[in-house]
Amino acid sequence: MSPRPHIPARAFRPLAALPPWLAHALRAQRGPVPWSAVTRGALAAGPLLLASVLLGRISLGVVAAIAAMLAGINDRPGSRRTAVKRLGAPALVGAGGLLVGTYVGDHVGAVALTAVLTGLGLLAGGMSAIGPVASGAGTQLLVASAIGAGMPVADAGWTRALAFLAGAGWLLALRLVLPTPGAMTGDFRFDGERDAVARVYDAVAELLDATGTEHATARRAALTAALDHAQDALAGPRLRRYASSASERRLHAQYAAALPLAEAATALAWAAERLSERASAGPRRLAAAVRENTHTGPLPAPSRSAPALRALDDALLHAADAFDQGGGGDLRARRRGVRDLLRTGFGAGGREYGLRVALSFGASAAVAQALYHSQWYGRHTHWYWLPATAVFLVKPDLGPLVSRVLCRAAGTVLGALLFAGFAAVLPRPEGLVALVALCGALIPVSTRHFAAQTAVVTVLVLSLVMVGGEPQASVSRITETLLACAIVLIVGHLPMPGERGGQVRARLAVAAAAAHAYLTHVLDGSDDRAARWTLRREAYRALAEARTAIALAAHELPAVARHTEGTDEVAAVLERLVDTTTACAVHLDDTGRLTARHRERLAELLDELAAGRDRVGLRAPVPDLPVAG
Secondary structure, eight states: OOOOOOOOGGGGOGGGGSOHHHHHHHOOOOOOOOHHHHHHHHTTHHHHHHHHHHHTOHHHHHHHHHHHHHHHHTOOSSOHHHHHHHHHHHHHHHHHHHHHHHHHHHHSOHHHHHHHHHHHHHHHHHHHTSOHHHHHHHHHHHHHHHHHHHSOOOSOHHHHHHHHHHHHHHHHHHHHHSOOTTTTSSOGGGHHHHHHHHHHHHHHHHHHHHTTSTTHHHHHHHHHHHHHHHHHHHTSOOSSSSOOSHHHHHHHHHHHHHHHHHHHHHHHHHHTOOOOTHHHHHHHHHHHHHHHTOOOOOOOOOOOSSHHHHHHHHHHHHHHHHHHHOOOOOOOOOOOOHHHHHHHHTSHHHHHHHHHHHHHHHHHHHHHHHHHHHTBTBOOSOTTHHHHHHHHHTOGGGSOHHHHHHHHHHHHHHHHHHHHHHHHHSOTTHHHHHHHHHHHHHHHHHTTSHHHHHHHHHHHHHHHHHHTTOOOOHHHHHHHHHHHHHHHHHHHTSOOSSOTTHHHHHHHHHHHHHHHHHHHHHHTTOOOHHHHHHHHHHHHHHHHHHHHHHHHHHTSOHHHHGGGTTHHHHHHHHHHHHHHHHHHHHHHHHHSSOOHHHHHHHHHHHHHHHHHHHHHTOOSOOOOOOOOO
């Protein structure tokens, strides 16, 4: 047999040779099929539409199916409690947008309508800078307001709003009631929380295995993501202030016990010395105990030859005790008041984002109204598609601008062509109802790539339009999508008041302030470890959010990406600073003083941070701290 030919490593990564803005458009997420979400999607929009057909209230059924579709896009892995906020909050805001859009569309002219929609765009854009849930709420506010203003339905606005809430509420009810993988282990209600906490211990073990290798940095980032996910899963909305059941208190205790383990593992990764497999065996057994809802049993103790290893051993002993006691624990979660949220929404990042959303949404609404009233290509009744499409295109959390435009255009063309073929052969309305159910099932899988999601949503929406009594609209759907792409591309590259890249710098400033607070606490010699873990969690979470914003900005066209050049280097320095601070904290716990290596490393990083801050124009004060032991 002939020897296998050598292929250069770069041949396995063809996307690496493409420009970043194009490579992002071709990249898709990977992972197992979320069968539970697929099941919920199949039981959501399709059955709602079928019930409306049988009851003779098709228009309300179309509204409810649209709400279920939007909720399905937000239906991501996580706990049931988190799903209440992730699905419920956008639905409430969307129902309000539908109500406002209906009454404005019925009582004002085209100019006033455009002005109102532009104002809603400004509000929703600023709101979206707060976080993922707020961003989802902003999206549904704008989409629902456009639908309310443009969809020809005889029902009253409040009736349509209730139908919208019913559609989203139906999917949320399915999320709360139907079992998911792992639900039969322990308490049915907390399967998502259990999996999230177990993944934290797995991430600790993987970081320990990667210590001293080139994979350590990536494993530490994965540990941060696992801690963020578990923290969010456990900190969802509740009727009572504290955990009310033994199962929930046990999960809280297991999460809290992971924090000192994560701290010790980070300090070991900072030391960059290889560890034996025995070091990661304990966290793996803890992960299995969380998943199986069992006791830990004896845990293998690592060597106690260094401060970080002694901290790891102590954390394992503490975790074993916490698992047996199960008395609950503080989640060290971020607590943000109304003032903090308003500061984020009306800050530099929120203002920049709000202006672009308002201009894109308002301009697309104006163009749609002009085409509608001039009957340029026929007096179709779905002019709202143009502004609704612009909403998804202008959302930066869905990817870089050019990537979103390319994927949206390709997905719409593919979806429209697929629907034209289905519409030619399927019986009506039963065939279209089945098509809606199929698309609902495909939405959780299609979210891995924006073009695939767009194609599925296009087929679903065109099916709803035809069931509602309108003629096939594949051609106009393609035309209006291309118009929306052009509008958002133009607005996305227009100069705006203030400095470009405000959202990235705002996130980076928050991360710098969090890192500074954490470093100050550690160097002050405080014995309050609970406060230290809270500050550490806040620093790493803020860094992760900044990294996400920087990565999206780096994949824009060069003319836009250049405005955030150098911010990734500042974020990298901040990460190294927080890692070093963690190593200092562990060492101070053990010996009470820092080594020369710790002091020198802190001084170097503070100097790098000061230089990088000036280079990228970061206005947040990050004062140099005296490195004292």
